[in-house]
Amino acid sequence: LLLLSDAYLGNGHEFPATATYETSGGIESLGYIGFRTRGNTSLQAGKKSFKIDFNNGLGTWNGLHELNLNGSHNDPSMIRAKLCWDALRHFDLPGSRVSMVELYVNEEYKGLYSNVEFIDDAFTDLYYNSPYGNIWKCLYPADLDYLGNDPQLYAALTPWGTPWYELQNNTELNDYSAFSQFVNILNNSSNAAFPCEIKKVFNIDRYIQYLAMDVVTGNWDGGAYNKNNFYLIFNDRTRRLEYLPYDLDNTLGVDWLGVDWSQQNIYNWDGNNNLILYNRVMNTNEFRTLYAHYVNAFSQYLISEAFTAHAQS
Numbered sequence: 001l002l003l004l005s006d007a008y009l010g011n012g013h014e015f016p017a018t019a020t021y022e023t024s025g026g027i028e029s030l031g032y033i034g035f036r037t038r039g040n041t042s043l044q045a046g047k048k049s050f051k052i053d054f055n056n057g058l059g060t061w062n063g064l065h066e067l068n069l070n071g072s073h074n075d076p077s078m079i080r081a082k083l084c085w086d087a088l089r090h091f092d093l094p095g096s097r098v099s100m101v102e103l104y105v106n107e108e109y110k111g112l113y114s115n116v117e118f119i120d121d122a123f124t125d126l127y128y129n130s131p132y133g134n135i136w137k138c139l140y141p142a143d144l145d146y147l148g149n150d151p152q153l154y155a156a157l158t159p160w161g162t163p164w165y166e167l168q169n170n171t172e173l174n175d176y177s178a179f180s181q182f183v184n185i186l187n188n189s190s191n192a193a194f195p196c197e198i199k200k201v202f203n204i205d206r207y208i209q210y211l212a213m214d215v216v217t218g219n220w221d222g223g224a225y226n227k228n229n230f231y232l233i234f235n236d237r238t239r240r241l242e243y244l245p246y247d248l249d250n251t252l253g254v255d256w257l258g259v260d261w262s263q264q265n266i267y268n269w270d271g272n273n274n275l276i277l278y279n280r281v282m283n284t285n286e287f288r289t290l291y292a293h294y295v296n297a298f299s300q301y302l303i304s305e306a307f308t309a310h311a312q313s
Helices: 080-090 121-128 177-188 194-201 204-217 276-282 285-312
Strands: 015-023 026-038 049-053 066-070 098-105 108-117 135-138 165-167 230-235 240-245
Touching (some): 080 285, 204 285
Antiparallel strands (some): 026 049, 135 230
16 A cells, blocks of 8 residues: 555555445445544554544544544554543543444455544534634643743644644644643642642643543553643633543553553652642642542442453453
């Protein structure tokens, strides 16, 4: 395939194609689509991941603008990411819906893939009733450290040609002011003022739930250890930022770093990386207590219900 050649691999170029979607209910034509590879380190895997874009054809399909087809090359079971997303959704936390698909390209079978719901304005409209707010994709090394009062300082960081905090929509305005305000409060508010001030600009309770789920599932490749793989979404209804994880395949025992994540201290999960958001939660009694509660509740659910249900299915 040309899209797997060195000239096109991972450069964002979309190849025009036609697609069909087959289920037990029949075969549906998706018409013309854009088709490309996706991912970062996964681009070097033998089993590539792909993106399907409907914007150049139907515009949307079943309310979706795009599909992410993840090869999950780190996970031979192909179940870890889906299990984690299902657990988040069980607790009414916004999270991608996931289904399993068999992928054929030019009638050649490419394997089993996870079809993961894409994060865009359709997603934020569905889960936050907020279709217009900014969506920032935060990639390594997204540590949320304070850089100064100028919001554009956060737009300019480009390791490997990709911003640490990449604005995914509303790019013509390129407005980082809400992001900058959040980072300023996160880094510079006093210990006494922090609990009240952060609640004004950030859904801290929901973040703590995601953090607890990261720890329970051993997700080291997220924002609380590897400074990677999360979104910050401005909810234009509540006027606060929302935290949202993505790429949950490096979980439940998958490790690249020689760490036994089942033994990692939950109160030092960042491994002395001094990550500001994690540490401000741990250093605030109200938030630390809430975090411990969620860790206990989520671990009990995964052990007593989630694993059992999947083992029996």
